Structures are given as C-alpha cells and as structure tokens.
Amino acid sequence: LAEVKPGDEIIFPAGFHVAQVINGLQGTREKPIFIRSRDRIPAAVACDGDGWVFRRCKHVVVENIMFLSPRGAAVVIDGRDGEVAPEQPWPAEFTLRSCTINGARVNTEQDAVRLQSVTNVRIDQVQVEGWNDAAVEIVNSRRVLVRGLMMVPNNTLTQNVGIKVLGDSGLISVTGCAFNKTIRTGVQVGTPCPGGDVKFAPAVDQIRIDRCIFDGVGTGVSIVNVRDLVLSRATLINPTDAVYAIPEDAGTISKVLVEKCLAFWVPGALAKFSPHPERILPPSVTLSDNLWYSIELPVAWEVLGAPFGFQSAAQLTTLDPGIDTTTLRPRNGEALRYGAHSIAATQGKRLPDDPVDSDPAPVAPTRQP
Template identity: 25%
Template structure:
C-alpha cells in the first residue's frame, strides 16, 4: 500500500502536486516568480516549468540529496520552455544534487546560466576547496548571450562534480562555458556554435586552478578565438584552492589534468590553446580549417609561483588546414616548456606541396605529414591510411 501511495499524484494547492510524503512537484506558469519557491524546496522535489516563456530565477543553497536530487524541467520534452533572460537566466549559489533538463535560456546580457560557490575570502579560508555540487545540466540550450564582452553562456565558479550532457551554446560574448576554480567537470556530447556579431573569446575555458576536466565528443563550430582555452589568466582571489603567498616557485598552474577526446573543431581562430596549464591531453580529435592556428602554447602570467605551460600530449588527432592562409599549425609563445610536449600518431595535412612542419616537443616517428585524408561532408577521413586518425566516424 505504501509503495502505491508514494507514486500517487494528488493536488494539494495551486501549482503544487505531491508525489509522496517526501517529494513535491511545483508547477510554474509563465510569468510566475519561481525564485520564491526556494524556502519550500526539499530533496526529491521537482520544479516543473509549464509551456511558455518564463522569467529568470535565483536560488541560494538549493540542496537535494544523492538519491533525491532536486530537478528543474519542463512538463515534458515535447513541451519546451524558454527562460527569457535579462541579465542572467538562472543563477544557483552553492547548489547540491540538482538536475536541470530540457530548458532554453535566451538573450542574457550577463551570463545565461551562472553557478558558483558564493565567493570566499582567501585570507580567511586559505584551504578552501571547490564546493561539492554534483549538478547536472542535460539537453540545456543557452542562446545569444552578451553579445560582446565577458558574458558567458554557462559560467561555473568554484564547484566540483558538474556534468554538462548534450547541451548547446550558440552565440556568446566571453566563453560558451567558463570554468573558474572547478574540479571534476565533464562536458559530453555538447555543441558550441559561434554567431556573427558576438565576440566569442573562447568555447570552453578552464582556469583558476581548475583540475580534472573532461571534454568528450563535443562539436565546436566557429567557436571563437580559442575553441578550448586550457588555462588562461585569473585573478588570484578566484583560485580554488587559493594560491598561498609562500607557494613554492613553479608549483601552481592555471589548469591541470584536462582531457579533450573525440571532439570536432571546424573553423574558429584556434582549436586548443594550452595556457599556463600542465597535463592537457588531446586525443582522437579532428581539427578542420582553423583561421590562424590549430594549437597554441602560451604563458599569460609572470608570477614566480606559477610554472610554465608544460606536458601537453597529442595522440591520434587529424589536423587539416589551408596552408595558403596558415603557414604553420602551431603558435608557441615565450616562457613555456614546449619541449615537454609529446606528439604521437597524428596526421597533419595542409595541402599539396605542404611546407616542412615545425612541431613542438618530443615528436614520434609515426607522425603522418604526407597523406591527404580526403574528408567527406561530415569531416570523416576516407583515405584508407587515414581512417585511424581523428574523431571516430558515426
């Protein structure tokens, strides 16, 4: 009998359905101020956005449980909902065990979706770690953010345990996804599309001490100046954990342990920039027709506590560019340890009569530089000897 009661839906008041003694569906009509639900929400509850255009929302300390997450979703996937943003569409401060599904955020002048730890004082909390969020965004679209300046599609600061699955970001000012001081983040099967008249500095950026970031099976189309900015330049107060005044020389990095795998990059100025980062791996990716470079190795801080950009690894990638517009696919700036990079089993093609390549680091004997991969309309190599390189075909 109890199991039947737990599954029953009973109207208990305007806009509210009880799922059980422990969980409630809160139905939100277009135009409702759904931020006001905050004090009523408990683990297992669902915020159900009814079809139509909704206003922005702000929540602090929205806490579900590992087995009872709080879910924000539309009535069904067949009834899409739109959040018409002004400055921000959705802002979560110190969230925990939250799932957001199947919504669109459109037209934010600030950030489309913002999730953060509420900020810390590094002098008072010198050992502060990223907030254990365990937040998932599934099939979320963030469109036309900015359009110019440091205005991100999805901005995540000081959180750990974040998953972006099958999301779309189209048109933004700063970064499509900006990770600052984050840990254990997975971005999987997402698509990032640049638009005209949007400044689009980066597609995905991970900096401020971000670690253990996985970018898997994503598509970047004209995704700005740096489709992936692995590292960067961050104000010290935004690092998680904070950077001690007495940190050993060369012991800190803007980002560490980033894996970029089975991704497609089409157009844009540069596919991947390694910037003050250590241990970034690019594996089985396809890069097609970047406008300026395929890859960059840079250092944007001269603080002695930070080590030079180092230990990047590139394996099984396919890189195609037009040598009439790009002389070399690599750009290497000063103050980096390019010699520590490792390149193995990559295919490089700039066209017939290709110039001698200048590749950084320890280059394996199996680099291929004389084979036209014969890409099809989906950028899959058709040449028999090229089919083991780049993003696996569908």
C-alpha cells in the first residue's frame, strides 16, 4: 500500500482474499484510488471478524467485491484516530459501489456496513444478504448517500434494522432502497434517550428518506431523535408493527414531514398505525397528502389509532391502489401519485450540494414463495 499513488487501481482476481485493515490510503478528487475485481465474477473477501477496515482513507472507490461470512462488519469506513473521535468528521470522499455482503455469522452487534466519524460517503447499489443488527450503521457521520441498497433477510438471523443513523449525524440521504421481509425496523433515525432526556444524545440533523419500498417489515421508520426528517414517496406493504413510530425513549422530535407516501395492509396485519408517547405533541410531525389503504378502514382506526401528526392536507383512505404482488406497483393509475413508483413533476428537494445527479428506479424487493 505504501507504493499506491493517486489514480492507481488495485485489482483483485476471482478467488478468495483476506480480511485486512487499510490505513491512510489516499487518492485525490481528480485521481481517486480504485479497488475492484478483475473479472465479472467478483473477488471474494473471506471475513473473520471484520472484513475490510478503512481507517482515515480518502478519495477511494471500492466496487464489485463480495464479502463472505463476516462476524463483525464486512466493510468499516472509520475516520477516527484509534478510538478517539475527531471534532469534525474525517473527509473520506469514499464510495462503496456494486458490492455484495453474504453469509453473516451470528453476532448480536454485527453490521454489514459501518460508518464512523466520516463525511462525504456514498453507498451505491450494494446488496446485503443476511445480517444481525444493521445492514448499514451510520455513527457521527455527515453527508452520506445510501442509494439502491437491496436488503435480503436470512431466516436464521435477526435483521434488527435496515439502516441505523446514530449520534451527531446529519445531511443523510436514503433513496431507492428496498427493505425486505422480517426486518424489525426499516430505518431508525437517532439515538435513544432514556426517559426522554434530550441531553443524553444529540439529534440527527437533516435526513431524507425518498422512494424506498418497505415490504413486510415490522416498523417502516422509527423516529427516535431527529431535527428535520422528510419521509417522501415511500411504499409500505403489510407492515406488522407500525407504519412509522416514535418510541418511548425518543429524544428530540422536530420538523418531521411525511408526504406522498403509500401504505397498504391486509386486515389484521397491522398492530398500530403510528404509536407514540403522550409527551410528544402532534405539531412535531406534519402529514402532507398520503394514501393509507386497507379494506378494514375506517372501522379499524379505533384499534390502530389515527395517523399521528398535524394534517396539512387530507389523508386519502378510500382509494384501493391495487398493489401488483410482483412489482409492488399500484395497478390503479390514480394511486401512482403516491409511493416509490409515484409520477412526480419534480424529483423533490435535495440536500445541499447533493453529489447525485439523478435518482435510480426504485428496487423491488426479492419476494419469497
């Protein structure tokens, strides 16, 4: 690695390769360092604990690599100097693209991808097949894009959370991702605060969840500790616990917007619509126009509870979207105004200086027979 220069490519042939810690590998904005497979069949990294750990690396692109059997995180992007977190996140300018993570071993704290104290990171078109705690965990990191993440649960593992955003993180964009069955929580936004003590942990600042599909998850989005969250154009099919939820140990809840979303569930599938502690007031959450449909409505509102938040527009509950069970796309043309397949005049507002030019088509989750 000492001989690697900006603009170089590190190419791995097909076959098995070792897990390793990579310290201080740095390209430049004009000449990033590429790490990739030589062949169409990806090179495989045999993970023991963690797989590849990138510490204080900058301007690196990792693409078309397969990570097998991690007991820890398959990929770690860490901006800390040892265990000491910097005052400002490390400017990693790091891209993880078109990689696969498979065969995680049982470990309650295992994540597929872990970001710690970094900024300017892109996780693009990555597939995770089985994990324990989180498919992607983002801690004290800013300006992170997670795009086209495909999460395929394994029946033998817990799959607690799809994407977990913790600590003093902010400017996070999650777009075009597929949250598949048995995931307990699709996205967790923020670190819990025991007893609601907002001084316990900082709130996540600015996160947008856009054009994602949640198919058969427990809770779509857990709103824990956040300022400025936008949940836009999401499709939620048969959630079991809640469409969105604010837990009892929530901290700061401010400027949450739910817009153009579509939720559909069969009678009896959903426990509560949007559970929340009484101390959280409705103005904390704003509901723009959304489509919520089940044949059990409106009678079931007495059991589910009405959608929590201030309703700035009417919530449509009488239009059957006619969900296609293969593509999860509404057959009813009027319902195409809502959800991940929505036909929108604009692509919606972006985070400042968003490095992505356009959104990908939403990813349809792999369905089990």
